[in-house]
Amino acid sequence: MTVRAESIESMEQLAVAWRAMVLDRDADADVRNLPGIAVRWADCRFAFWNCVTLTEVGADGALLEQRLGQAADIMRAKGHAGFLWLFEDLLDEEARAGMRAAAERAGLRYAFSGAGMAGDLLPIPEPFHPDLTFERVGTDEQLRAYADLNSRAYGFPLEDGRDGLLGSALWKERAHAYLGLRDGVAVSCAATVEADGRLFVALVATAPEWQRRGYAEAVTRKALYEGARATGLTRATLHATAAGAPVYPRIGFEPNSPLHFYGLRN
Numbered sequence: 001m002t003v004r005a006e007s008i009e010s011m012e013q014l015a016v017a018w019r020a021m022v023l024d025r026d027a028d029a030d031v032r033n034l035p036g037i038a039v040r041w042a043d044c045r046f047a048f049w050n051c052v053t054l055t056e057v058g059a060d061g062a063l064l065e066q067r068l069g070q071a072a073d074i075m076r077a078k079g080h081a082g083f084l085w086l087f088e089d090l091l092d093e094e095a096r097a098g099m100r101a102a103a104e105r106a107g108l109r110y111a112f113s114g115a116g117m118a119g120d121l122l123p124i125p126e127p128f129h130p131d132l133t134f135e136r137v138g139t140d141e142q143l144r145a146y147a148d149l150n151s152r153a154y155g156f157p158l159e160d161g162r163d164g165l166l167g168s169a170l171w172k173e174r175a176h177a178y179l180g181l182r183d184g185v186a187v188s189c190a191a192t193v194e195a196d197g198r199l200f201v202a203l204v205a206t207a208p209e210w211q212r213r214g215y216a217e218a219v220t221r222k223a224l225y226e227g228a229r230a231t232g233l234t235r236a237t238l239h240a241t242a243a244g245a246p247v248y249p250r251i252g253f254e255p256n257s258p259l260h261f262y263g264l265r266n
Helices: 005-025 061-076 093-105 140-154 158-165 170-174 215-231 245-250
Strands: 030-034 037-041 050-054 083-087 108-120 133-136 176-182 185-195 198-206 235-241 254-264
Touching: 005 030, 005 037, 005 050, 005 083, 005 108, 005 170, 005 185, 005 198, 005 235, 005 254, 037 061, 050 061, 061 083, 061 093, 061 108, 061 254, 083 093, 083 108, 093 108, 108 245, 133 215, 140 158, 140 170, 140 176, 140 185, 140 198, 170 185, 176 215, 185 215, 198 215, 215 245, 235 245, 245 254
Parallel strands: 050 083, 198 235
Antiparallel strands: 030 037, 037 050, 083 254, 108 235, 108 254, 133 176, 176 185, 185 198
16 A cells, blocks of 8 residues: 555654643653554643554554554543544555444544645745734733633633643744734634644634634634744644634645544543
8 A cells, every 4th residue: 555645744743743732731741652653641631632643554454453452541541531543544445444443342432533734835925814913822811812712612621721721831932823813802723833844733723603704714824924934944734623624725735644533432
């Protein structure tokens, strides 16, 4: 089987970017590269910071079954819930056909899907949206607004997002994290962080009552524009949920591997 370089890049970008984010949350976080498995687990309330992903290229059905069992065992040993991120394009045809059933046998439940995306799209024009002004996150108050937008958009309790982000040095100092404000109220947010020679787009969110107005696209463009200006990087990557995926091709991203998220079955 032939696996596209972009699909491998997508998995590797997750491992690199999430390592920095998880260690920013907790310097003693579980950050390990095991055979076929990358663990990036802060064991906090914010489920996105509790991550396991499979890293082998061309895994067949038997190897997938083994790795899913190992991943589920790692997740069961933790205090807080998180996700297994499964990049479909890294599996062979047999493993792809049986992955949902194999996950069930390992004690995992399907949560939602998305896609890896990437593009040599930078620099981009300075963004504009008639409804919005943009502010870079630099204060605790702005970071709380950023956390709350993510919690609301992804259906988490507000305290979960705050547990993941409040007190962060990365998000206030090193990330190019922006709020989109409508009449002075934060309604959308996005960030870029440097990850192995790319700009990695992370935690894009819009308040549910303000969705489908172009706000996520505008604030993502702002984070990319400012990140590219600061770093000189020209390639960007991201992982989109199915709901958010239509936004990014308009900016210049191209989809690569389908991505599936699994949690532990209760």
